[in-house]
Amino acid sequence: MMSAIASTSDSPTADIARQIDRILNTEIEPVIQRYFETLNAGNFQATAALFAPNGALHPPFENLVIGEEAIATYLNQEAQGIKLYPRCITNRTAIENDLVQVTVSGHVKTAWFSVNVAWKFVLNPAQEIVYVAIELLATLQELANLRR
Template sequence: MTLAKSNPDTNCLTIEGITEPVILDYFETLNAGDFEGTAALFAADGVMYPPFESAIAAADLADYLEAEAVGMTLYPQQGILKNLAEDRQIEVRVTGKVDTPYFSVNVAWSFVLNSEREILAVEIKLLASPQELLNLRR
């Protein structure tokens, strides 16, 4: 398994198949605990759809991440990018793994970017069996 890694020449995160800066910045800021920086990547009307939670508006995102994402490390592995006909939007799908202080789980992120390359939406799905998901409940 190849995990995303920093490129020693640029000290930037690399994800196989992804060069879109806002996607790379999303993972870098989250891993650095820069939740304000992560929230700034979203459009004003952007939304995060985390697993087991209601949608989180961009305006509330930094506070949500401060409460829920501390101690998480994201390891995006690979992704694909697709242009959408609608208003020059881009869909980006990334798969990888997340380590938390309590568990590790495979994850899929589905992003929609607007024409300004801001995040309109990101849906986060845990890739686990029903039994594994039950074991993750708090």
């Protein structure tokens, strides 16, 4: 698989693209790779288009964001400048109704903080994101130190 955002420069975006390619170039669903690529590129409309029509994004400490338009709006408001660094796939499980759950652990960096996270994706057979939850993997002290 080739990264859509990979380049020959040594820019931070190119470094992230190489890391995504290295971690996710296993037997991983392309939609998950595109999620990381488009979000890191700041192409939030393309990220939102990866979701099923009633797909849902569940950010930490937030209510569900449901549907492509709402997800794109949310990401435009809340994800500017965010960089996702997936490290490894920690779980891949078939669940009911031909859905697949894939958990990816990694790191998120913003202008204000960085934190370890897990992304829990649920994908349908059409390779659309039905649901993704972002879980912070931080101690209470680390959470208390997060400042916005």
